[in-house]
Amino acid sequence: MRYNLKPDQQVLITTDSPSYRNMYESSIISVDKDMLCIAMPYYNGVHVPLNVGFVLKLRINTGDDIVSFTGEILYRNVSRRCFFLRLPDQNDIQLTKASNRCKFITVTSGKGGVGKSCFAVNYAIALSKLGKKVLLFDADLGMANLDVLLKCNTKYNIVDFIDGRKTIDEVISQAPGGIDFIAGGSGIQKLASLNVDQLNRISIGFTFLQSTYDYVIFDTGAGLSKNVTNFIHSSDETIIVTTPEPHAITDAYAIIKVALEQERDITLKLLVNKCATPAEGAEVLNRIINVVKDFLDYSIESVGIIPESRFVPRSVREQSPYVLAYPSSDVSLILNELAEREINDFAEEEENPWRFKGFASKFISLFRNE
Numbered sequence: 001m002r003y004n005l006k007p008d009q010q011v012l013i014t015t016d017s018p019s020y021r022n023m024y025e026s027s028i029i030s031v032d033k034d035m036l037c038i039a040m041p042y043y044n045g046v047h048v049p050l051n052v053g054f055v056l057k058l059r060i061n062t063g064d065d066i067v068s069f070t071g072e073i074l075y076r077n078v079s080r081r082c083f084f085l086r087l088p089d090q091n092d093i094q095l096t097k098a099s100n101r102c103k104f105i106t107v108t109s110g111k112g113g114v115g116k117s118c119f120a121v122n123y124a125i126a127l128s129k130l131g132k133k134v135l136l137f138d139a140d141l142g143m144a145n146l147d148v149l150l151k152c153n154t155k156y157n158i159v160d161f162i163d164g165r166k167t168i169d170e171v172i173s174q175a176p177g178g179i180d181f182i183a184g185g186s187g188i189q190k191l192a193s194l195n196v197d198q199l200n201r202i203s204i205g206f207t208f209l210q211s212t213y214d215y216v217i218f219d220t221g222a223g224l225s226k227n228v229t230n231f232i233h234s235s236d237e238t239i240i241v242t243t244p245e246p247h248a249i250t251d252a253y254a255i256i257k258v259a260l261e262q263e264r265d266i267t268l269k270l271l272v273n274k275c276a277t278p279a280e281g282a283e284v285l286n287r288i289i290n291v292v293k294d295f296l297d298y299s300i301e302s303v304g305i306i307p308e309s310r311f312v313p314r315s316v317r318e319q320s321p322y323v324l325a326y327p328s329s330d331v332s333l334i335l336n337e338l339a340e341r342e343i344n345d346f347a348e349e350e351e352n353p354w355r356f357k358g359f360a361s362k363f364i365s366l367f368r369n370e
């Protein structure tokens with residue numbers, strides 16, 4: 001079979017019709033030479049009656065590849081609830097590698113201003129430079145500012161997607177360093193009160209991200225809002241950023257405690273930023289690791305230590321991430337090392353598929369349970 005297309009493979013669909021602006025999830029029913037029979041998608045529990053003549057963008061996940069093309073519905077079978085379209089010529093088909101193991105990482109902190117966003121941006125780019133497909137997602141509901149750090153003028157943001165004005169692929173922009181980016185947009189507080197329609201949309205949106213990227217990195221706000229803890233509890237890993245300042249450490253401990261009180265089956269890691277010396281960083285790391293072990297009976301791992309560096313504020317002012325603008329600076333070398341270590345760990349984690357929580361369904365279930 002061409003491109004290994006088979007029944008039951010997942011299909012994500014967008015349409016050219018102004019009445020059907022969502023991304024829909026469906027599956028292949030049968031493949032006969034170049035003719036594909038696809039189930040009418042369900043949305044909010046009802047069938048979406050896609051019509052003959054609609055031009056669809058399809059994205060089929062074969063497990064190994066994502067097969068993307070545009071096709072017109074040639075006919076449909078109402079009683080069998082399916083429609084037919086023809087696979088186009090090879091030249092009109094895009095083939096990309098499917099990501100079977102997307103790792104969702106949340107970056108958060110107890111206190112604001114500790115360097116979460118700077119870290120998230122540069123970590124994402126460092127991973128991308130090592131060949132990974134990375135999406136950076138601005139999930140800071142109060143102060144979304146990654147577009148400024150990246151100097152990336154985005155036309156649409158996540159709110160356009162949640163409200164159904166744009167599909168998930170339409171709110172993704174290309175950012176410097178080869179990463180993709182979703183802007184937060186103010187008013188994203190909406191995440192706190194989602195209706196069924198929006199939850200469905202988000203569920204399919206995250207399914208799309210999961211099959212497209214190797215890493216999805218959420219840059220969240222500081223503190224203990226429900227929004228942040230939902231990201232922590234759905235992600236495969238959460239990096240808690242602190243600095244050596246005493247109140248940053250106390251607030252980091254507080255967020256670790258609250259996150260673990262709600263659920264212990266999560267992976268929390270610790271990053272100490274703005275360290276004057278490696279010894280200071282190591283001391284802070286050990287102190288938190290020991291307190292968390294003694295009082296919360298949890299082994300928190302270390303991501304590492306990042307020095308206080310003049311290249312960071314400079315690159316912020318210049319709106320140019322330091323791993324790109326100052327690739328041989330102290331911080332860039334450390335970020336490259338952290339990214340390399342992450343990719344090695346990932347290879348080991350891949351051997352244990354149970355490590356992956358299935359972000360989309362977990363995230364949706366947390367909102368449904370509220």
Ligand SMILES: Nc1ncnc2c1ncn2[C@@H]1O[C@H](COP(=O)(O)OP(=O)(O)O)[C@@H](O)[C@H]1O
Nearest residue numbers: 112113114115116117118274307308309312313
């Ligand atoms: N390693 C570092 N060395 C020096 N300054 C840093 C470092 N990391 C971050 N900063 C500075 O701290 C400020 C706040 O960083 P930011 O990433 O926006 O914090 P957060 O997202 O946690 O609120 C930035 O303007 C940046 O210049």
Ligand SMILES: [Mg+2]
Nearest residue numbers: 116117140220
């Ligand atoms: Mg920030």
